[in-house]
Amino acid sequence: MGQADITLRHIARRRAGDLARVFVPEHRPVEVLGWIDTQVTKLERRLDKALRLRVGGELRVLHVEFCFTLRDDVPDQVFEYLGFLFTALRTEAPGEPVPPIESVAVVLSGRKRRLPTVGERRTSWPERRFSGTHFRIDAVYQRTVAELRARGSVFWLVFAPLARDATAAAMREVVAEIRARAATDEERIELTTALLVMAAIDPWEHNLRKELAMLFDDREMEKKLLRRIPMIGEMISEAERQAAQRAAERAEKRGEKRGEKRGEKRGEKRGEKRGEKRGEQRGAQKAIAELLGRLFARRVGRRPTAEEERSIVERALAIGPGEVEDALLDLDADALVRWLAEPIRR
Template sequence: MTGKRRIAWPGRPFSGVHFRVDAVYQRTIGELRARGSLLWLVFTPLARDATAAALQQVVAEIDAGAASAEERAELYTALLVMAAIDPWGHTLWKELVTMVEDKEEGLLRRTPIIGEMIIEAEQRGERRGEQRAIAELLGRLFARRIGRQPTAEEERTIVERARAMSPGEVEDALLDLEGEALARWLAEPIRSS
């Protein structure tokens, strides 16, 4: 798509901007590479044919072609931001972080926006891991008390109760209540402590 935005009064010489919107997410890595500039390589995570192997080559090209360490850091940062967008569901961000860190250890954590993204992703992973461990432990207790594995809904309720109350209080209920009493307790509205 091309266009222009005029800011001068009608009848006056043109003053404004001409622009072209390029749908880089519709391009292949080969098409982006053929444009002949490292700048276009930062859009490769958006390419419809993006793979971990292809991005490894892109990282190597940026590493070899950047004029300075500063330019390389800026290109890597842009590359990672584009990987976070991920319109095709390639989920290559983690692999890309590893590739860039292999080339330039510590660079990403020193880059404010990417460092924050990495820390946030790690924290989300830790929280998911903790929640999964709590769900598994409490699910095993449920299975021993009821004699079957919890349904997905029961498991969700157990985890919600562990968040609202505390894992210990839920554990106590799972140990103290049996059969129907435990099922009724799970069906009750959650009261936070």
């Protein structure tokens, strides 16, 4: 999910209790003990998707997946992660029973027809009794603004632009509520950032992003917001990691095929290294183009041309994304277009 996934994981880490309470049985007291972080989950690279809880005095674990849509491979991903998670918890406390685990897929967009509330991944033979895993489906985009507000936390208000009945008037109320209830300026900026990111998904074609942007017309606020959408350093790192991982996997497969023919592993290792390096470079350039291209569109009123996008990426790589970001924020539209057409001063 890229931008949305990073943004949601960021605010979920800070508001774990608000995330968990919605999925805990009603009227049961819940205490958040922290995100699960073990050596096994480090290998899986998704440390912030499982919460350790105490519900009514009992240890439990909540596993949450934020999904752009409920793709066919989501059940596979849930089942796969549960295997890593179960192994991590068992390794962490040998001889102790593994706490019960509940999995939830929070879905941000998709079909108009109601999604089921429960999904499954069957591993048993079709004619045998079911074996595998069930998981809950929380299609937040199919809820109303009132339903999200009833969850009682500003965390869930950031999903309001996804609601099927979202309107410009409702968004003004949501923004006012976030401003009133946010504990600090930093929290307000983070929640507002998430609100704008969710508006960009727009599953019902409400076109509320421009309306929301107008609510944050203050110059200094705009700078702070744009600098945090979507937390440029983290997103570039994530893009690099994912691209490198995919490239390494492809290189490994190519290396294995060559190894089968030649009976050697040297080609595989060289392929992995070259693939990782190319993947990192392409991932960084794609992330820079996506992020800074949005700032260009906001300042100039249109998407950058291919040449302008190439200039943005080249300047970011030559002088740093921060310098380019400053130019995109500080220059007016005409000056910005001229600056991108000038030779790069390294």
